[in-house]
Amino acid sequence: MKVILVIWLATNLLLACNSPNNKENREASDTSIVIQKPSEPGLNNGAKWKADSTTLSNVALLQGIVSNARKETPGDYNQTATQVEAGLNKMIIECKMTGRDHDALHRWLEPIIEKTKELKAATTTEKAAATFNEIEKQINGFTQYFE
Numbered sequence: 001m002k003v004i005l006v007i008w009l010a011t012n013l014l015l016a017c018n019s020p021n022n023k024e025n026r027e028a029s030d031t032s033i034v035i036q037k038p039s040e041p042g043l044n045n046g047a048k049w050k051a052d053s054t055t056l057s058n059v060a061l062l063q064g065i066v067s068n069a070r071k072e073t074p075g076d077y078n079q080t081a082t083q084v085e086a087g088l089n090k091m092i093i094e095c096k097m098t099g100r101d102h103d104a105l106h107r108w109l110e111p112i113i114e115k116t117k118e119l120k121a122a123t124t125t126e127k128a129a130a131t132f133n134e135i136e137k138q139i140n141g142f143t144q145y146f147e
Contacts, residue, residue, distance in 0.1 A: 041104035041145045048147040049104040051097070058091035059142050062112075066136045077128035081119040084135065088113060108145060112138050 041049065051059070065083045070076035088109065097105055115135045122128035 041107040043145065044100065044104070049101045049145055051101065051105065051146040054094050055091065055097060055105065055146075058087065058094065059139070059146075061090070062087045062139045063142075066132075066139055069132065071129060071132065072125070074122055074125055074128050077119055077122060077125070077132055080132065081116050084112070084116050085120075088116065104145065108138070108142065 043049070062084060065080065065087055069080040069083075071080075091109070095102070095105075112135055115131055115138070119128060119131045119135060122131055
């Protein structure tokens with residue numbers, strides 16, 4: 001079941017990124033995007049990217065999940081990973097953003113998706129804690145790049 005959910009999430013992410021309107025906008029304007037690291041969307045010529053109200057509420061949901069997470073056992077972290085995964089699915093399903101802002105959002109989301117898979121697979125509290133911290137940092141870094 002978990003594998004199916006992860007595959008479904010990745011497929012939806014890829015399909016959303018390759019829709020005709022988004023692809024045209026991305027091809028026409030990608031040259032001005034500056035990316036600091038693969039996990040950072042960078043800024044839009046020094047300005048923050050624009051996020052719609054639905055995206056902002058879904059990010060707030062993810063922030064709530066990580067701030068209220070229990071962090072005692074690998075099982076606690078696995079439960080948090082499941083909640084983050086559900087929040088990511090909700091965000092992807094409800095996404096209406098387009099163009100370069102949408103592309104930047106996906107660059108911000110991709111590390112969270114990958115680290116959530118790692119968190120679900122973690123078998124030790126130490127590995128789970130380290131992975132969770134990366135997820136938490138990425139989620140809480142949203143406002144550094146988006147408004």
